[in-house]
Amino acid sequence: MGLQTDGFQKYDLRKKIYFTLFFFGIALFAHAQNLNPKITAHKTNLTINIDGILNEPVWQQTPLTNQLYDENGEYNNTTACFAYDADNLYAAFKCKVNSTSELNRTRLDKDDQFMLSNDWVAFCVDTYHDGINAYAFLADAAGNELDGSLNPPTRDLSFSFSSKWTSAVKRNQDGYTVEMKIPLENLPVRWNKDSMTMAIQIIRNDKQNNRMVQWPATKNIGKFQTVVLHEINQTHPQNLSGVNIKDRLAYKKSKIDVSTMLGRCQGGDASVMDYLIFKKRDISGAEHPRMLQYSMRPERVKRIFENTSYFKNLHTNIDFETMLERSQTTAFIVLRNDTILYENYFNGFNKDSTFTSFSVAKSFVCTLVGLAISDGLIKSEEDKITKYLPELMKKDARFSEITIRDLLSMSSGLAYSHDGFPSDDEFTYQSPDLRSAVLEHVRISDHPGKHWLYNNYNPLLLGMILERTTGKSVAKYASERLWQKMGGGNASWSLDEHGFEKMESGINCHAHDYARFALLFLNKGKYNGIQVIPESWVQEATQPQERPKGYYDYLLKNNTYYNYLWWGKFRSGQKNANDFFGMGNKGEYVYICPQKKLTIIRLGFEYGFTPASMSWPEMFYEFATDFE
Template structure:
């Protein structure tokens, strides 16, 4: 039997609980105004707070609800509606959450001050809820020892989790584990998380000619395969529904179509992921022409002799093997590692003879980046700026994400960031066999070797120097760069077409096939 008259009618715990409810209301108003769908659902959240005061005759239920609320607030702050996203939506005027990229807040303003206020309310809400749990548990005389122990254990666990997350949030530049906890899986906003080297543009900017009506769809429908059947779908509807963020169609030197979706614009920055790999390949070809590198058949140990000291078998791995993903190295993807140089020189392992088997492996471009850095005597991004970014007349500065502020080594397997139209220029450069406005920026023979179906020097007919191909298809001479989450730069020499599709996710499994058909219809 509960003896309520022995307890304070309105103790300190209830006072703090009223503060919690006030902060919660402010937090939900903030969520509504941000309009990005983050955090705890508005309706369900508000229903809980008055319920916490209604269970005066069952104080243990109120303690349990406070503990549950604390767990939900803590989880939401760490994984659903993070302080970075809360701040960004206000500071930039539009959502930075992956599920609502570019969605403007309801006030239509960009205010860093409101961003700070939003984060402050969210953090105070969690802290006040923790304090309320402590006080309410202490005030309930009739709460059995097991209940108090459970409440105390819940609080300790949540506080430890919060402390651990706080450590991780402050250690993302030095710890792989911290990045995995805070950043979780990769997504198209990674370029906002990693440090980066700037790749400066150089005036005058090159601008493609634009066909009349370039903002209209060049082909009304495209064939979309669903299982064994093919259906003609409206192109614009299909692009929007598949999470596409940018789509550009270039025929010859003219933009036939340019459109942006899901919160992105012409001047937005886009992450490339593995679309960066052909840029690395191009720089290797240029470095060969410049005399920085001797031959594509040079062993990697000529430039990275530490590898031979560790394992003599590295002496059989050539630059060509790294370019064609036939190096025989153990699979290694150090995406979140803060020191890629150390990983490449310390953790790589030879597991089979090079040249025998194609195996897509992200450590190969990392090693190529180390070779380029040492051979040219400068950061790879600086070499890119000098040899391609400036001469191509990129519209805006790009950036190349680095492993950390301390190491400052470019993520060679990913991490090149730019406007969509500037990525399309790279495709147009290859379409023109490395020539750009009368200058041969990439040796023509390197472009040919990089994009032809050839198994005389490597084992994979569908992959050459970091470009993909479609041998045996209806477009055997087409090739493309492909990045995680659905980034494509597709080149069709036979149709004189470059197509670019960037997106939040793939959302469709047959993009190369669809792009090949669209190239024929332009």
């Protein structure tokens, strides 16, 4: 299915901008800010009229820089100024261009990501000066505004954060000028003392010269400039993530049309709110859900985490719980056996909130396949997929070489690309008809079993096989064979517009349900005296198997492996009891350490800090190692 529309070109360019942001200027690194000397910012008591004209005396007194930088060297077509008062941050810019006639004039709604294809300037602020998170405020030559959080390296610039701020733009014969006013009260930071240290960065996207440049002027693209503010008023943010779910949901609903591919993409990237937008099918829970025990040891848990090398390398003065809130965590639970040692919720979420899954859903899919084999509905994981999906033979006879095991292992040899729009990411997440999208766009690029390639076509094909072999919807089979028997509460699974479960994502449940699922695997598939999942399947699905040379060497270099839609980390001396975990977009983890009988659940808006997906498992692994 091709979409030859203006939207196609804009989304394609947006992805290129994301790619550029990642490599040329918005990536934060945990300790980069410490390399710059501090500067004391200019404080003003005068009123600054935000009109884009830049005629106030303060802008003559506070030039910050006129030298920006990229990999090609210095850049002198932007001047930036910065000031503050007791309640606001102010930024001003003079942006020169080659031709003013080529500047964008189209007005867009606030936070419309299409403006990333224009000429724009950004003021970025790391409010805690710790490299965990920062916030970017962008304005383009047409006066459009966009803001977001910098959560490297998932999207770098993500849009769960949105704030109320003011900007104005004026065009002139050389280009355009910008003024910004950012209220401190609207930043996700608790200012509770007279003097505060933070860090800032300036970015200019010069579209006509195809350059994205930054200040501080250095080859270290992760460096922010340390600044000190004095005599500022105390602030009272709602939370430290900067995310207002109600506002962001209203914005996304106003943009999206669930009936078409392009319409579903208009709401932007996947988000934790998607379960409130997509259709869903109930997963009926147990009459009496499994009750988890409590023996709270919060100080012990926090102390061990704060002593991990990963936490220490953040070079931050904040404590572990503030780090969780800052890193856009929504739920964090630590259990030993079935007993909760630590449980806390952040950023507006609580024990009764619904937490949607992204790729953690894949680990549930693996479990359902194992149950279907146990039930005799699927003969074996060695079955060829064309036994159940014969129509694939019409596309390519080589589909007959692929087994269910290959799909589970992400080694099916199916092609997968993130490039262009719509890419395979859109086809497998946003399509209103996932079955048709898979059958139309799935294609072969390699022999099965040779190489590992993370690929969302695999779980969707498994879902189609489950439907055909069980004669039921995937959610109904999950409810009857897994959810109720593990003691889960009522839940749901998000659907496309044709009633097919999203498979690679979309399980919507309480945080305790993720813990119940983990405990089932920790206890080798058994709950309440009943073998819910065959013990042999738990072992086969979660522990490493022999793989050919070159299969996924880059994972092995990081002490990591991948098996049946589960990730794992090798633990010395534990041949059949290595740590394993389900992992999904936005930093969701169901982490299990059999050796220490530990389970860790982390859910969030975003991954939260560099280097994203594998940072949390590294911390969990070290925590489990040190836990006695």
